[in-house]
Amino acid sequence: MRRLFATMTTVAALASCAGELKVPVLQGEGWWGGATSFGMKEPFGLNATAFSFDIRRENDGNQVAPLMLSTRGRFVWSEKAFACTITNGVMTFSGDAPIELAEEGSDLRSAFLAAARRHFPASGKTPDLALFAKPQWNTWVELTYFQNQQGILDYAKGIKENGFPVGGVIMVDDTWQHGYGVWDFDRRRFSDPKAMCDTLHADGYKVMLWVCPFVSMDSPGYREMVFGTLDAGRNCEKGGLIMTGERNVYGHDVAKTVFWWNGASAFVDFTHPLGVKWFSRELKRLQSEYGVDGFKLDAGDLDEYQAPYVTHVEASPSELCEAYARVGLEFPLNEYRACFKMGGQPLVQRLCDKGHDWPSVQRLVPDMIACGLLGHPFVCPDMIGGGSWMAFMPDAPTPLDQELFVRSAQVHALAPMMQFSAAPWRLLKGEFLDAVRAAANTRMKHVDYILETAKASAKSGEPMLRAMEYEFPGLGAERITDQFMLGSKLLVAPQTVKGARTRKVFVPTGTWVADDGTEIVGPRTVDVATPISRLPHFVRR
Secondary structure (H helix, E strand, O other): OHHHHHOOOOOEEEEEEEEEEEEEOOOOOOEEEEEHHHHHHOOEOOOEOOEEEEOOOOOOOOEEEEEEEEOOOEEEEEOOOEEEEEEOOEEEEEEEEEEEEEEOOOOHHHHHHHHHHHHOOOOOOOOOOHHHHOOEEEOHHHHOOOOOHHHHHHHHHHHHHOOOOOOEEEEEOOOOEEEOOEEEEOOOOOOOHHHHHHHHHHOOEEEEEEEOOEEOOOOHHHHHHHHOEOOOOOEOOOOOEOEEEEEOOOOOEEEOOEEEOOEEEEEEOOOOHHHHHHHHHHHHHHHHHHOOOEEEEOOOOHHHOOOOOEOOOOOOHHHHHHHHHHHHHHOOOEEEOOEEOOOOOOOOEEOOOOOOOHHHHHHHHHHHHHHHHOOOOOEEOOOOOOOOHHHHOOOOOOOOOHHHHHHHHHHHHOOOOOEEOOOHHHHOOHHHHHHHHHHHHHHHHOHHHHHHHHHHHHHHOOOOEEOHHHHOOOOOOOOOOOOEEEOOOEEEOOOOOOOOOEEEEEEEEEEEEEOOOOEEEEEEEEEEEOOOOOOOEEEEO
16 A cells, blocks of 8 residues: 555646536546446446436435546546536536546556545444355345244254354344334344344354334334434434424424335434434444344435435435445444445445346446445445345246356355355255355355455455456456456456356466466466356466
């Protein structure tokens, strides 16, 4: 890191204006940025020559940031969200704050480091290392809307009985709770949640619970924040929900209704100290009473904040999304799916739930690259095989694709994190189950390096998972987004094409030792065999 900064020139603002900026794309120049979900189209100017987006209103299910990075060492930044149109070789930006174009060095890495140093410096902290050390296990696909104590314990038992690495993280997903905003275990399904957590802890797991920023309008939390009345009948200071600014026939302030995938609810106002206090208090109570270790903080997408609304501090949808993300800094064991800005912080950012199909598998690597280049070092792919629980049911509209499940697991295996949800032992047979188990064990062979990389990224702010162009500029790798570097020493080239048993791999400068023992001197492109059991990866000497 010291060597990199020593070679940097002074950042020079080339253009800046309040709300509008035009940037001609240079010959051969590519750009990343805007949103995680743009990975398959990036780099703009090379892979996609015409495109438009507006991250003031839409985050497309994942992380967004007012940042663009060039392979020629340039970057665009604004403190607020912007819209962008790319056409006829020109990028046109518009927004509600000054938009800056700056130049630093001559490549993608120098542009990223300059932008990070100025606008989202590294915190030096990692999320809980348990998230990296072993595969994560999310209970959503197996238990869906019937999360229950025995089912979770049986799931953990299946991990051990089927030869997968024991320990790590178990995420208990939606419906463990009594209600939205009623953050306590549903005792009809959880007879002794403390004992459940104790059992999982004894087996080496940390326990995460799914939560969201929504509050049912007939719940104690709603009454507390809107009416200023606690359950015990005592009065308290009211406030903490996003409001309409109106009053109903009873003279009560009216909370804003948000319509989301599970119904209609009120929404915590994270610009309000009382909203933050209430939400954090509820989560910390779960930790103290039951031994819960951390939280999967779902939702908070920009399109959920539909105007008109009234907040404690005037805030745009993107700023409300950012305020929600700040809550996670209190909990080292965390996961977000929607986020605005917050680059360089110890927050896990997961890719959005994807379908059980090959285009979704092929998006994983490009989207993880894009997420890292938005300033998020700690990216988690989607759940292995996809997050659509209906695809894994006996009456699924299309048959389960065992090969797809294997290739998805192989993408995850040497990514910063690996997350299962659908139980491979329930779905797979023979060589397919063996291959997924081998992928998990491949991760364990490299776990020390993965942890080392996580710690280094916390200090530098650099992505753990990197585009080839980021690590090896000037070798013509700008368009390569189906393989990646983990840190600076491990090249990973998963197979993501159905039925394919070979693939081309770009091996950059240096001497590399492949997983099969083959030694390759780069730079060169080689044909690599990809039988169902193989995840091609290469260690730089």
